[in-house]
Amino acid sequence: MVWAPDPQAVGKTIDQLDTPCLLLDLDRLERNLDAMARFFADKPVRLRPHAKTHKTPNVARMQLERGAVGICCAKLGEAEVMAAGGISGILVTTEVVGPAKIRRLIGLAQQASVITVVDDAAAAQAVSDAAAAAGLRLRCLVDVDVGQHRTGVEPGESALDLALKVARMPGLELAGLQGYEGHAQHIVDPDERRTAHAAAMQPLCQTADLLAVHGLPTEIVSTGGTGTHQFAADYRAITEVQAGSYVVMDIEYGHVAGLSFESALTVLASVVSRSGTAAIVDAGYKSLSTDSGPPRAKNLDARYTPRGDEHGRLTFDSGNPLAIGDKVEITPSHCDTTINLHDLYYVTRDGRVVAVWPVAARGRVQ
């Protein structure tokens, strides 16, 4: 049996929707997309937004229409969904390791324009061998660790050494560098954030210069996120920014000073029980992520605490304006991990559903 997701939803008011469900405010989304596109319009740096946040070709298409040079995906599964949705210019920002994934990368490259990243010579050689066997030359960036200590080769000589090897691999076409400063994104104070960003960008830019001295291409130097996007144009070597969360924002990014993007995402929940100063809603760990702290009820002076997989508790300091059956919008603390919990976006304008979009790459973690 195929489950049909509420075919009558379009035209309903938010209050008429069943819960829990994910609401996307289209006006706010469009203003965020426009603001970011405007920011980069007159800069030498371009935008290649990260689709790991929204996980839907619908939003990727809106980003490309506004001038993005392509998109980023964290996982091959996301990239496959984007390619099937007609999106091209996909930078897969995570290393592709192992025969099963390499096979999929080659399949992806046969459908769409794809760029891959490497941080190890043997792993790069395996990708090159498969690409060459398929008659392909895959564009490739050397991933540099700029301080996040996640993936990436050390900047400087180590990165140069790997770049020289990649440049000689027949199945790869070296296009430049990636260096993502994830550790700087959520620093609240803009001056401290700029300082942390500079500490990450200096070794990245020095590495780009080193490659250039050795005659290696640096046409792409890809970096940055929502928190640091505004500093990227200070660096001549940087060519593109990978911001993701700006499309919808979340509570954690709401604390980061100096960003003007709007909160466009909520989870709609219903009050299913109440007692005294607390109301229990039908949204728990399975519909609201808590890896970045507690979500927050919109327009209510209440604290949200998870109460298991299916429930959350809203606690008011005094009083409790909610009745059983009331609907409450809750803003996620972390947009990426909350979106990944839902099948559908209920897309709204002025409080009414105007579309239902699948979160098409939801659960595509491989």
Ligand SMILES: Cc1ncc(COP(=O)(O)O)c(C=O)c1O
């Ligand atoms: C490699 C990479 N680039 C860009 C981003 C986008 O960052 P943000 O969502 O903070 O804009 C992420 C987010 O995790 C990432 O992992």
